[in-house]
Amino acid sequence: MSDSAAGNPRLPVERRCPFDPAEGYAALTKAGPIAKIAMPVSVDGRDGWVATGLDEVRRILADDRFSHRKDLISLSIPSPIPTGDDSKQVVYRAPAPEPGAFISMDPPEHLRYRRLLAGYFTVRRVRELTPMVEQVAQECLDALADAGPGADLVASFAEPFPIRVMCELMGIPPRHRAPLAEHLAVVSRMSYTIEELTEAVVELGRLLTEIVQEKREKATPDLLGELAAAGELTDGELINIAWALLGGGFDTSGNMLALGVFALLEHPDQLARLRAEPELLDNAVEELLRYLTVSHLGASRAALSDVTIGGETIEQGQTVVVALPVANRDPARFPDPDVLDLGRNTQGHVAFGHGVHQCLGQHLARLTLRVGYRALFERFGSLRLAVPADEVPTKEDMLHYGVHRLPVTWDETPG
Numbered sequence: 146m147s148d149s150a151a152g153n154p155r156l157p158v159e160r161r162c163p164f165d166p167a168e169g170y171a172a173l174t175k176a177g178p179i180a181k182i183a184m185p186v187s188v189d190g191r192d193g194w195v196a197t198g199l200d201e202v203r204r205i206l207a208d209d210r211f212s213h214r215k216d217l218i219s220l221s222i223p224s225p226i227p228t229g230d231d232s233k234q235v236v237y238r239a240p241a242p243e244p245g246a247f248i249s250m251d252p253p254e255h256l257r258y259r260r261l262l263a264g265y266f267t268v269r270r271v272r273e274l275t276p277m278v279e280q281v282a283q284e285c286l287d288a289l290a291d292a293g294p295g296a297d298l299v300a301s302f303a304e305p306f307p308i309r310v311m312c313e314l315m316g317i318p319p320r321h322r323a324p325l326a327e328h329l330a331v332v333s334r335m336s337y338t339i340e341e342l343t344e345a346v347v348e349l350g351r352l353l354t355e356i357v358q359e360k361r362e363k364a365t366p367d368l369l370g371e372l373a374a375a376g377e378l379t380d381g382e383l384i385n386i387a388w389a390l391l392g393g394g395f396d397t398s399g400n401m402l403a404l405g406v407f408a409l410l411e412h413p414d415q416l417a418r419l420r421a422e423p424e425l426l427d428n429a430v431e432e433l434l435r436y437l438t439v440s441h442l443g444a445s446r447a448a449l450s451d452v453t454i455g456g457e458t459i460e461q462g463q464t465v466v467v468a469l470p471v472a473n474r475d476p477a478r479f480p481d482p483d484v485l486d487l488g489r490n491t492q493g494h495v496a497f498g499h500g501v502h503q504c505l506g507q508h509l510a511r512l513t514l515r516v517g518y519r520a521l522f523e524r525f526g527s528l529r530l531a532v533p534a535d536e537v538p539t540k541e542d543m544l545h546y547g548v549h550r551l552p553v554t555w556d557e558t559p560g
């Protein structure tokens with residue numbers, strides 16, 4: 146599919162196999178580790194680039210000549226936001242990041258916020274959350290058991306479990322959780338009407354303002370409560386930090402959980418191996434992260450100067466998309482990359498990105514996934530799909546890949 150004046154293709158999203166990267170990448174990788182693509186929503190009308198080689202992806206993400214500022218980056222996917230007269234090559238300029246919106250900041254501003262938050266997400270701090278995470282997992286599995294064979298694993302378990310964990314860590318009171326999740330679900334889509342988007346953004350802003358005000362009035366021993374009590378951040382910064390954390394953690398772990406279960410059920414040899422060798426769990430989680438890479442649109446950066454990489458020159462101002470799912474299948478690093486092998490060496494995978502913006506919540510995600518897979522497969526020993534695999538609806542239409550529903554069944558023990 147050519148979509149630019151120069152005939153360059155768009156970023157592919159359509160898949161043939163639910164676990165493999167979008168089909169269109171095959172042609173792009175043939176062109177080399179970096180190829181030109183059309184940017185449907187471009188800051189200056191120019192085409193961009195996509196990097197698919199693992200080495201090139203890691204180099205770009207670690208290079209401070211590339212910016213993560215959203216006001217400099219062209220969008221690689223069509224946006225429903227009306228931004229100009231011409232629906233194809235529109236002039237689109239997002240506002241510069243607001244205070245606290247650290248995800249789209251560059252160093253040194255970015256570092257200030259990362260430092261304030263890092264302590265909440267270290268391996269040690271996250272490990273201390275294990276009892277809470279295990280309890281929440283069991284409570285969500287109770288809901289799955291209550292729903293009975295044929296239940297949707299996404300609705301009962303994979304979606305609510307990580308959201309509850311995130312909310313416990315951040316100190317978001319239970320009454321705010323369902324409305325937050327409802328509005329976050331809208332902004333996690335790849336298409337929405339302007340009315341839907343406006344309502345979700347306004348409501349998210351209103352809810353987060355209310356939560357921050359509550360934290361200011363009454364100190365609580367949680368991430369938002371402690372940041373509010375420390376008095377270093379304005380209300381606006383706290384709201385944007387909460388938004389960034391919820392946006393980063395809202396559906397990523399949940400999609401990995403459900404898609405990981407789907408992949409294991411479709412690879413019974415690997416599931417049997419995991420059951421026989423429970424000590425494989427940590428590595429199994431890394432391999433599932435590599436193999437499934439739910440950040441299917443990759444990450445985007447804008448070049449701050451001309452940069453030559455992989456034999457191509459990315460010009461100042463051009464956007465480069467790093468195709469994380471494809472880089473994680475780079476045969477130069479991962480032999481037989483399309484094979485799910487829970488015992489393989491997964492070192493160097495980029496499912497959590499790389500460089501200064503590498504996922505802040507990665508240890509929390511790992512804990513959630515380990516606890517989630519273990520608890521599920523221990524409690525539901527005969528778990529299997531309740532529908533043919535090709536009837537499981539996949540999420541090509543969302544910012545993060547996964548499955549919309551995963552109907553599962555199991556043998557209920559009598560009495």
Ligand code: HEM
Pocket residue numbers: 247248249259389390391393394395397398401439440443444445469495496497498499501502503504505506507509510
């Ligand atoms: C399996 C689950 C997860 C995956 C696959 C994932 C993936 C990623 C990736 C690829 C990035 C880098 C984006 C870029 O460089 O442009 C990232 C950044 C980020 N993630 Fe995650 N993530 C997961 C879970 C979480 C959780 C649970 C949180 C909760 C705090 C979180 C919060 C963030 C934040 C705040 C950033 C931005 C960091 C920064 O810009 O400094 N993520 N994540």
